[in-house]
Amino acid sequence: MNEESQRPALPNFAENPENISSDRSSDQESAPYSRVLDAIRLEERQEISDYEVNIQHEGYEDRLREALTQYSSETKFEPGDLVQWKTYMRDAIFPYAGAPAIVVSYLDDPITTLRDGMRLPEPRNLVLGYLDGANEFVIGFYSSRRFTQWNQVDTDNSPGETD
Template sequence: MSEKQDIRKELLGTLLQSLQGEDSLGEEKESSREKESYGEEYIVQLKDACNNFLKKEFFQVGQLVKWKENLNNRKLPSKNQPAIVVAVLDEPIISSEEESGSPYFLETLDIVLGVLVDNNTFLTFYYDSRRFEAY
């Protein structure tokens, strides 16, 4: 057998092994995630995020706001980018997201914020005000 044939045979064998082992590798990764323990830092951060989310702040039209720590669930505004309160809704809109596994499922949208994007274009979006704090 030539050297090229040996290399091809070896590569083919390696490829077949990796394809056959995909399922067991996936299962192995899954079980290692189940066994992963979360340290004290994670627990503290989780509790802080929950407390921040539950702490309701009241905003006024024209006020500048930003995301609370660990509560950014949208692309805009960016992490520390200020947004301006355009409206505070008396009756919140409940998100119509139908997939219960989505972070937007039945989200309470009670504030309209404006941000500048791209070429300083002013856009407005609806948000859950519990995710924001004064800028």
């Protein structure tokens, strides 16, 4: 019996979107934001579908273990260092995979909650900057565990591609 036939059948939420709970009220249906909400739901269904495909691919378990290894190793950066996402660690749109960001600083008191009090799954202890499409310097807060020194040669990932 091969590895794939041993895996339990998983629900396919992408094909059965009614399986995803919806908190729509009649007020939301008529709101001008309903198209935005529909687009978000469509994107969520696509992410679920992509996940379902990914977990069925051979070697998923090995990639998962490698991701943990990557996450568990942490490099201490200095302000001015150029960094990039580690493999499997990109959890934000910017900076793009393979593109450099610059270390601005470390936070003495890492961010652990959002403004609404919701707890983050990991502390954000690193302040990074990058130039956006308008050539404006933008800063953001990230977990240093997700970054490594920038390698100019390591440009296997095209802009916007996720690991």
